[in-house]
Amino acid sequence: MLRVMTTSLETALDLPALQRGSQRLQTRLLACRHRGCLWISGPRTLVQARALALCAAWPDAAGAPLWLGGSVAVDGASVRHLAMAKAATQLGGEQSLVIFDAASGDSGFDPDAFGAVSGTLKAGGLLVLLTPAEWAQADPVAVPDADYARLAHWPVAREQLAARYLTRLARCLQRDQQIMQWPETVTLPLAFTATAVDSPSPSDAGPVVSSGDSSHDPDCLTDDQCAVVAALAALAPHRPLVISADRGRGKSAALGIAAARCLRGGEDVWLTAPRPAAVVAIFARLAALVPDGCREGNVFRMPAQGEQPAAVLRFIAPDALGDALEGLPAETPAALPRLYVDEAAAIPTPLLKDYLAHFPRIAFATTVHGYEGTGRGFQLRFRAHLDRQCPGWQAREMTAPVRWAVHDPLEQLTSDVLLLTAEPCEVEVLAATGNAADQSRAWLAETQVVVLDRERLAQDEAALTQLFGLLVQAHYRTTPSDLRQLLDTPGLTLMGIRHCTSVAKDVTACESLDEAGEESQGERWLGVVAVVEEGGFPAPLAAEIWSGQRRPRGHLLAQSLAAHAGHQAAAEARWWRVLRIAVHPALWRCGQGTRLLQAVEQHALLQGIARLGTSFGAEVGLLAFWQAQGFAPLRLGLKRDSASGEHAVMMGKALAPDAMPLLEAMQADFQYLLPSLLAHELSILPDILRQSLSQHYGALLGDEASLGYDEQQTRHRLDWYRRGGGGLALLRPWLVAALSDTASASRLSDEVREGLTLALDGQDAPTFMRWAATHGLDGRKARDRWCRAAVGQLVQ
16 A cells, blocks of 8 residues: 555544545446546645545445555555556556546646546546645645656756646636535545435436447447448448547447457458557457457457458557568458558658558548547648548548546546647638638738737636647647646747737737737637747857767757757757747638748847747658748758657758858758768658758759868868767768878778778668677677777877
């Protein structure tokens, strides 16, 4: 059990009464098929003691209560304790009682953990939220908790951050009429008393199940599930199916039912998802519906029965499907297994497109308002590709809950707290031509670009919901913690396009929301951009970043350009990096993205910032947009980003003459390096992306030798690598130049020259690895140390 030193507090608890109250509460929740949330606010020892008593009193014996966060020790198996960071490991399972400890000083409130674990509670379950005492005050003012350390970018300490997100969260808890509270001065929560027991409403009795309908499937719990299972059974070649649903709608179970029927029919199925935990429900349905089958790790086998051939379902990681396809014997497309993709919104788009091209029968399932991806962003980006490649694709939506009933209090609370269902305002698509174009221009003339006050925004639910809805819809993957990042990241500036029913004057980019006047009725937000200040490191610290010795928290662009592009000045300079930019879909291709960035440029110059930067997954359309805004590529990642599935590209733009030399130097280095990367590490980069990167720099990219040999620049680059900066791939053209220069190469012995020449193909190239092994260099770290020391001989 949990060890909490609370002897005096324990004597104040009426444990038998708490046990009776827990039984009454669970009975009431089960009758409604709802889940509850109990909020306990107060001193840490008090709230933990009360939560511990609840763990002992809760009647469900199906599994041990789950305690997330907190500096508590666990004895035995009566309570399972997990760190907040491991909450996602519970996905696919079910809980009856969860203690979410946001009161402890070493954990705090983790939005991603709350979003993940809330969906694992089953009907009749209870989530107990522990918070500091100040959250329950009449006018709550929260302070940054331990989880805010993730936002504390150099040089700002966690304690210096604003806690607008937590203060808003406390207000959400206070105004939620369905949340149960246990005040400090009360020995038993009102919801646990006999007088609190209400009869369940007939409308809340559970999901709509068409048991009297002859078309109802006995394996399904709702009409939605019936329809999806039927569509999966009828899956035809080149007519992919896209299934969207909120959590708890039985989406994964529907995939399991359909897969079980495929196996019973002798048909193989392949399954993929971001992680094995996401498909636990699918394997559970297989075990229930195919009792003769057997699970072996990530494989479920159905043995042959009479004339019915054996069949198998295989779970394969998203990035391993290509290799699995190559391992199949040459078959016609019709003989390929069908592929089910669960939680597709969390899988990079390039992989999804690759699946679509190789699997004739494929179904994508995605969570609309999820904890690790948003189905709306997925549909917006993937729909156009489906329209082009498979015009006959189908869509099915599941709305009826399965694991709990409609109007579930915890589902509504989670949605409100995390803004999972945030939507942009409704706007008709603007006309670009014809008579309606004049009306569109007049309507746009009523809009303003303003700088948003985050303090006010945190208290304006309507504006916050619209703006966050824009970001959710525009971004491929949005997590619950993104809202906290928006409100409390240090050095972040928010600007938005606002439309009001009456506008007295245009508002320049430098004016704040307060300066623009009071909010008007009928206010709508049509675009938003978030930028964060980076760089400004003192020279000694910048030098340590440049040489790979230090990596302070935050400052992605400034530090990466120093540590991986070799420019210490990039860490010393001040930047504004564009984190997110979104425009209402109705205003796409109306120049509003450009308008936002122009406003950012004006405001940046007023704040003394002369450089803008951005980082995103390299995709032709996005690259073209940023190039059209005057941004130039400065760095290209060597590995695919886990979120976007693309190679990350960093781009920059100088806003003033004194910022040009650094940007020009970084552009020149990138242009010099790119041909080498395209010939080696980035050889599989699509031709269309190569052309997009090269189109503005054709002369340089096409003739690396035309740049000539700059001894000073080469020595500087070699010295950077010698000191620990970058990697050999980022040094290659300069090292080639040095090895080709007779004076430089003469400093090396024949043996060292041979080793470096072989290493040019990569430290993991077979030829260099064999050479290294014969010279006693075992392991990658040993090879890296040798390469840096050998390069150092060239600059001694």
